[in-house]
Amino acid sequence: MESGERVYNVYCSEEIARLLQTSGQLQWLESQYQVKVDYQEGRFLLTGRDTPVQAQQQAKHILISLIQQSSIPKSAFQWFWFNGKSYSPYDPDSNQKIEDAFQSQQPALILETFGKLYNINLIHFAQSPLTGKIWRPIIRQPPPMMRRPENRREFTSWTYDDKGKIKPFSREIVMKLEEALKTGTNNVDIRMGSSEFVINLERMEMHNKKTKRIQSVSRETKRPS
Incomplete structure (x- = not known):
C-alpha cells in the first residue's frame, strides 16, 4: 500500500468473492468510484488515494451490499417499477x-x-414502452429478511463541508436530493442564495458553477435524540 492511501477491509468468503470477480460488478465499482478492489486472505481490500472520503465510504457500502446480495438465491429478488407515485x-x-x-x-x-x-x-x-419515450425507474430489492427494518422515527440529513464547517442543506434541497437518489439521477442542480451549484451523487461532491469550487457532501440517517 502506498503512503496516503485509505484502505477498508470487507470480509467475504472465497466462493462469493469469485462470483463477484467474474460478474463485472467489481470492475463497475472501481470505475464509478475511482477505487481499487483486491481480494486477499478472506477479505476485500478497498483502497483509494485521490478518491473523496465520502465516495470511498459509499463504495464500501455498495461492496457490502453486493456481497449480501450474492448470498441470496436469484429467485428471492423482486423487481419493481415506478408508477408515478410509488413502486x-x-x-x-x-x-x-x-x-x-x-x-x-x-x-x-x-x-x-x-x-x-x-x-x-x-x-x-x-x-419505457416501445411505442413511447417516457422512462420510469425500476429497482431490484432483496427479500425482506435482508432489508433494514423500517423505522419511521428516522430522518435523513444532507450536509456539505464549507471550509471545515459542516452545514445542513435546506429541507427543499434535501427532498430534491432524495428524489434524485430514488430515480437514479446522478447530477442535481440547486441554488443557495445567489449561487448555483450542481451536486454529483456518485462522487458526493458539490460544484459551484461559477467559481468551480468543489465541496464534499454527506448523507446520514439519524434518529431524533
Missing part, C-alpha cells in the same frame, strides 16, 4: 425474466407485460 412489483413471470437477464449481464431486454411491450434498460435501471 409496484412485477408479476412473477416478468420478474424472473428480468432477473435472468440481470444475472446474465444483459444490458436490456424486451418484456411483454400488461398487454404491452416494454424496453427494460438494465444499465440505467429504467423501463
Whole structure:
C-alpha cells in the first residue's frame, strides 16, 4: 500500500468473492468510484488515494451490499417499477425474466407485460414502452429478511463541508436530493442564495458553477435524540 492511501477491509468468503470477480460488478465499482478492489486472505481490500472520503465510504457500502446480495438465491429478488407515485412489483413471470437477464449481464431486454411491450434498460435501471419515450425507474430489492427494518422515527440529513464547517442543506434541497437518489439521477442542480451549484451523487461532491469550487457532501440517517 502506498503512503496516503485509505484502505477498508470487507470480509467475504472465497466462493462469493469469485462470483463477484467474474460478474463485472467489481470492475463497475472501481470505475464509478475511482477505487481499487483486491481480494486477499478472506477479505476485500478497498483502497483509494485521490478518491473523496465520502465516495470511498459509499463504495464500501455498495461492496457490502453486493456481497449480501450474492448470498441470496436469484429467485428471492423482486423487481419493481415506478408508477408515478410509488413502486409496484412485477408479476412473477416478468420478474424472473428480468432477473435472468440481470444475472446474465444483459444490458436490456424486451418484456411483454400488461398487454404491452416494454424496453427494460438494465444499465440505467429504467423501463419505457416501445411505442413511447417516457422512462420510469425500476429497482431490484432483496427479500425482506435482508432489508433494514423500517423505522419511521428516522430522518435523513444532507450536509456539505464549507471550509471545515459542516452545514445542513435546506429541507427543499434535501427532498430534491432524495428524489434524485430514488430515480437514479446522478447530477442535481440547486441554488443557495445567489449561487448555483450542481451536486454529483456518485462522487458526493458539490460544484459551484461559477467559481468551480468543489465541496464534499454527506448523507446520514439519524434518529431524533
